[in-house]
Amino acid sequence: MKNLYLLIMIMFVFFIQGCANKISLIDEKNSLDVSLEVVVIFYMNINDFQETEISIREQTKDIMGGISESLGAKNRKISPKSEGYYILSFPPLDKNTVHALEAFYIKKNNVPDFVKGYGCNSTEHFAISIRKPGVYYLGDLYLESKNSKLTYTLESNLNKAKEYITRNKIKLSINEIVDKPLEIFEHQVTCGPGTIYIQI
Numbered sequence: 001m002k003n004l005y006l007l008i009m010i011m012f013v014f015f016i017q018g019c020a021n022k023i024s025l026i027d028e029k030n031s032l033d034v035s036l037e038v039v040v041i042f043y044m045n046i047n048d049f050q051e052t053e054i055s056i057r058e059q060t061k062d063i064m065g066g067i068s069e070s071l072g073a074k075n076r077k078i079s080p081k082s083e084g085y086y087i088l089s090f091p092p093l094d095k096n097t098v099h100a101l102e103a104f105y106i107k108k109n110n111v112p113d114f115v116k117g118y119g120c121n122s123t124e125h126f127a128i129s130i131r132k133p134g135v136y137y138l139g140d141l142y143l144e145s146k147n148s149k150l151t152y153t154l155e156s157n158l159n160k161a162k163e164y165i166t167r168n169k170i171k172l173s174i175n176e177i178v179d180k181p182l183e184i185f186e187h188q189v190t191c192g193p194g195t196i197y198i199q200i
Helices: 002-019 158-167
Strands: 038-046 052-061 067-069 075-078 085-090 097-108 111-114 124-128 134-146 149-155 177-179 183-186
Touching: 038 052, 038 097, 038 158, 097 183, 134 158, 158 177
Parallel strands: 038 134, 134 177
Antiparallel strands: 038 085, 052 067, 052 075, 052 097, 097 111, 097 124, 124 183, 134 149
């Protein structure tokens, strides 16, 4: 009986580890080996607010090129490092997995306020699907939410990102940064009962 209990506990621990979100903020790392991990940097501004937050979750690519939720995958809410810049790290993804930005928030008085016009019923989701270790700049993402409709602009300003890294003495080599725009995938998941989101 004890052996059965031990086996169940071991299986439970492995399940929890498998479901854990593997994304880390760069500040949470004691050391960072960009030859083994993916590091991404991007800027985000919502309705002229730099104080934002994102919810990010591992999702699965389907055969039609869209994405759907991975069973047991947990989401994680992440705030920018500073000045609107997000810097994240994670192990390289396999060909069928992406990290999807599934919700956006504006932080007012340090309280996240959900941004309407993007969510589980949206026809498109921003996502990261990088499979090779290295440092990547995903762009400057400008979002505007008005009357429950979200519009966006994705701009490239790599030199500005490099200046931010240098100015804040972040331990990344600016010469190693690869310009790789944030991707957009069709999203195949609908909302649960009682939850309403407006598509882009």
